[in-house]
Amino acid sequence: MDSELSPWRTRMYAELNAPLATVVGAKTAKEFAALRLHSLGDLLRHIPRRYLSGTELTDLGSLVQGEHVAVIARVAHLQRFEGGSQAGRAPRPGRLEATLTDGQGRLAVTFFGKAHLLGWWERQLGEGVAGLFVGKVGSFRDNLQMSHPEFVMLDANGQIVGSSSQDKARMASLTRAGLVGLYPATGRLPTWTVAECARLACQSVAGAEDPWPAWVRDRAGVDELTTAFAAVHHPVSLAEAERGAQRLRFDEALATQLTMAYRRSSAAAQAATPRPRVADGLLDAFDRQLPFRLTTGQVRVSSAIFDDLARSRPMQRLLQGEVGSGKTVVALRAMLAVADSGGQAALLAPTEVLATQHYQTIRSLLGELGGGRMLGAPEVATDVVLLTGSMGATARRAALLRAASGEAGIVIGTHALLADRVQFADLGLVVIDEQHRFGVEQRAALAEKAMRRPHVLVLTATPIPRSVAMTIFGDLEVATLAEIPAGRQSVSTVVVDAVGRPAWVERAWQRVIEEVSAGRQVFIVCSRIGGGPAKADQGKGVVELAAELSAGPLAHLNVGVLHGQLPSDTKDAVMSSFAAGELDVLVATTVIEVGVDVPNATMMVVWDADKFGISQLHQLRGRIGRGSHPGVCLLITHGDAADPARQRLEAVAATTNGFELAELDLEQRREGDVLGASQSGTRSSLRLLRVLEHADIIARAREIAEECVRLDPGCTTPGFADAVRQTEMLADGDLLDSN
Ligand code: ADP
Numbered sequence: 001m002d003s004e005l006s007p008w009r010t011r012m013y014a015e016l017n018a019p020l021a022t023v024v025g026a027k028t029a030k031e032f033a034a035l036r037l038h039s040l041g042d043l044l045r046h047i048p049r050r051y052l053s054g055t056e057l058t059d060l061g062s063l064v065q066g067e068h069v070a071v072i073a074r075v076a077h078l079q080r081f082e083g084g085s086q087a088g089r090a091p092r093p094g095r096l097e098a099t100l101t102d103g104q105g106r107l108a109v110t111f112f113g114k115a116h117l118l119g120w121w122e123r124q125l126g127e128g129v130a131g132l133f134v135g136k137v138g139s140f141r142d143n144l145q146m147s148h149p150e151f152v153m154l155d156a157n158g159q160i161v162g163s164s165s166q167d168k169a170r171m172a173s174l175t176r177a178g179l180v181g182l183y184p185a186t187g188r189l190p191t192w193t194v195a196e197c198a199r200l201a202c203q204s205v206a207g208a209e210d211p212w213p214a215w216v217r218d219r220a221g222v223d224e225l226t227t228a229f230a231a232v233h234h235p236v237s238l239a240e241a242e243r244g245a246q247r248l249r250f251d252e253a254l255a256t257q258l259t260m261a262y263r264r265s266s267a268a269a270q271a272a273t274p275r276p277r278v279a280d281g282l283l284d285a286f287d288r289q290l291p292f293r294l295t296t297g298q299v300r301v302s303s304a305i306f307d308d309l310a311r312s313r314p315m316q317r318l319l320q321g322e323v324g325s326g327k328t329v330v331a332l333r334a335m336l337a338v339a340d341s342g343g344q345a346a347l348l349a350p351t352e353v354l355a356t357q358h359y360q361t362i363r364s365l366l367g368e369l370g371g372g373r374m375l376g377a378p379e380v381a382t383d384v385v386l387l388t389g390s391m392g393a394t395a396r397r398a399a400l401l402r403a404a405s406g407e408a409g410i411v412i413g414t415h416a417l418l419a420d421r422v423q424f425a426d427l428g429l430v431v432i433d434e435q436h437r438f439g440v441e442q443r444a445a446l447a448e449k450a451m452r453r454p455h456v457l458v459l460t461a462t463p464i465p466r467s468v469a470m471t472i473f474g475d476l477e478v479a480t481l482a483e484i485p486a487g488r489q490s491v492s493t494v495v496v497d498a499v500g501r502p503a504w505v506e507r508a509w510q511r512v513i514e515e516v517s518a519g520r521q522v523f524i525v526c527s528r529i530g531g532g533p534a535k536a537d538q539g540k541g542v543v544e545l546a547a548e549l550s551a552g553p554l555a556h557l558n559v560g561v562l563h564g565q566l567p568s569d570t571k572d573a574v575m576s577s578f579a580a581g582e583l584d585v586l587v588a589t590t591v592i593e594v595g596v597d598v599p600n601a602t603m604m605v606v607w608d609a610d611k612f613g614i615s616q617l618h619q620l621r622g623r624i625g626r627g628s629h630p631g632v633c634l635l636i637t638h639g640d641a642a643d644p645a646r647q648r649l650e651a652v653a654a655t656t657n658g659f660e661l662a663e664l665d666l667e668q669r670r671e672g673d674v675l676g677a678s679q680s681g682t683r684s685s686l687r688l689l690r691v692l693e694h695a696d697i698i699a700r701a702r703e704i705a706e707e708c709v710r711l712d713p714g715c716t717t718p719g720f721a722d723a724v725r726q727t728e729m730l731a732d733g734d735l736l737d738s739n
Pocket residue numbers: 292293294295298321322323324325326327328329330461485486487597626
């Protein structure tokens with residue numbers, strides 16, 4: 001490694017980032033690339049999925065056809081079938097059949113070949129002897145069977161015996177004291193090849209200094225890194241392997257937390273204009289006219305936000321709370337506080353429908369206070385403007401002008417707010433609704449609109465377990481609104497099995513009619529827009545379902561259609577006529593998922609509900625029960641009752657606790673999905689760490705990271721600098737920023 005050219009400051013990171021080809025050769029490196037393993041570090045963190053003990057037989061009853069497996073079993077019986085030769089025909093190969101047993105179950109193993117090969121295998125195998133067999137489980141006449149497994153025989157101590165010198169060399173790398181590490185492997189990269197390459201990689205990093213100072217390792221209670229690599233790849237005991245894995249998981253957690261901690265400290269070093277609370281201003285006037293009492297949670301979170309706003313460094317806060325927990329009011333109070341102190345606030349929503357809805361909600365909550373300084377308006381009033389991409393040129397120009405002049409205390413919009421032409425007189429606060437749709441570049445672009453960094457408040461309705469929040473939003477302080485304001489109605493959820501009980505679907509439409517007769521409104525949600533040529537397995541889209549319902553069961557109702565491909569003004573028109581009660585039923589895609597607030601909507605029917613994830617369904621049903629009437633949500637599915645998808649639906653029906661559902665959702669998905677980034681093809685800095693399961697490690701790493709930043713604010717420790725660099729690099733701008 002040429003240290004002059006290496007971007008890494010420690011030898012360890014330089015080694016770990018070396019391309020695999022330098023150690024395993026180009027051909028094998030290509031096979032590893034298919035497993036998304038590119039560097040030495042990738043391979044070293046690709047640890048055995050499990051360890052077999054050479055002295056314990058595998059439960060053959062647990063084998064599943066089609067899987068690549070390694071089993072340790074005893075040869076119960078050997079039988080040889082000679083091949084034959086007939087004049088004029090190619091000679092038929094003979095075969096050797098071994099019946100393996102674990103003492104109870106049986107597995108047939110077959111080898112085909114010429115006589116001398118069969119003889120060699122027969123001598124290797126030997127009745128009564130145990131061996132390790134690796135191969136794919138197939139079946140023959142309804143019995144599980146393996147053809148041509150690779151194998152080695154084991155002695156009573158689990159040590160490899162009597163194979164050829166070549167096999168012995170390959171397999172010896174697998175075991176120390178009878179443990180065999182089984183790697184996630186492919187047909188072209190059998191587990192022993194992986195083991196052998198891992199051994200080479202271990203040798204390559206041997207002697208490289210640990211990137212963490214000794215105090216960090218002590219505090220975390222983990223081993224040295226090279227020890228850990230050896231432990232996971234060639235353990236003497238399961239306990240040793242587990243200790244090694246602990247170190248590797250801790251490293252992932254610490255690298256992430258260090259990155260976040262340094263981000264926090266650099267954000268804290270930025271200057272922001274303090275916006276202390278001003279008495280008898282807009283905020284107080286607003287509070288006086290609020291039609292309800294703030295919940296204690298709202299009061300608590302608001303006061304934390306006011307404290308943040310009064311500081312001379314930018315607030316970086318995430319406010320999470322269930323749908324309907326009253327985040328909008330909290331955000332609005334923060335915006336009013338900023339307006340009171342002479343600044344402006346911008347509210348960013350992910351879609352135009354939402355931006356428009358926010359605008360309407362905020363205008364109606366503010367009443368006269370939001371109508372600008374017109375004659376007769378309260379003296380403290382401010383101007384609220386909406387700015388979207390689809391606005392007409394004149395309206396847009398007027399809105400831009402009011403933002404630039406500072407006349408508008410509150411500017412609401414979509415990404416259009418990030419366009420270059422939008423200027424603010426004095427942007428003091430940026431509120432971002434639904435963080436997961438906003439990237440960090442967008443946040444940064446908006447921050448540049450201010451002379452100094454604005455304060456930032458991010459709202460999310462997706463409940464995020466603490467460990468996940470620390471990992472994804474580690475550069476934000478998290479506040480949570482846990483309770484739902486009194487007076488909010490419950491939503492009861494029922495799963496409707498469209499295949500098993502088709503009559504229930506009829507009943508569902510009947511129920512829609514009853515709801516409308518009672519003066520209420522209904523959402524019907526589909527997973528897709530449809531309207532085009534449908535593929536067989538896709539099911540109905542919004543377009544088809546709306547047409548079918550309008551022509552059939554819901555013929556007498558006013559049915560509207562809403563989806564993302566409609567022109568903006570059509571969307572707005574549909575949304576407003578639904579909000580105004582002119583439409584009884586709205587058949588829509590998930591465009592209604594966030595923020596849509598129509599208190600008179602009390603029922604939701606989700607078509608093909610199994611096409612949605614847990615959190616998404618929970619989010620969707622948050623659209624109903626917002627007024628004074630309880631809500632009902634019907635989840636229609638055509639899926640099989642035994643499907644995992646069905647279990648998801650039952651879980652959603654069983655609880656309304658968003659945190660519980662979020663955890664369940666996370667357990668079912670890969671971390672990559674959880675972190676918001678589409679991880680296909682990209683590398684994640686989290687290979688071994690599972691954000692939920694290892695919450696304690698993440699919390700400890702966070703504490704240690706804070707200590708690191710305190711002791712080394714400039715990030716001069718080479719290992720810290722490398723870890724942060726690596727994390728930012730792997731994140732590629734999206735993993736840690738959850739987009
Ligand atoms: P979120 O944005 O968290 O989904 P909202 O702020 O939109 O929630 O609030 C949902 C509904 O509850 C709104 O109609 C809002 O006016 C109302 N609301 C908010 N806070 C309270 C409260 N403290 N008491 C009663 N209703 C409230």
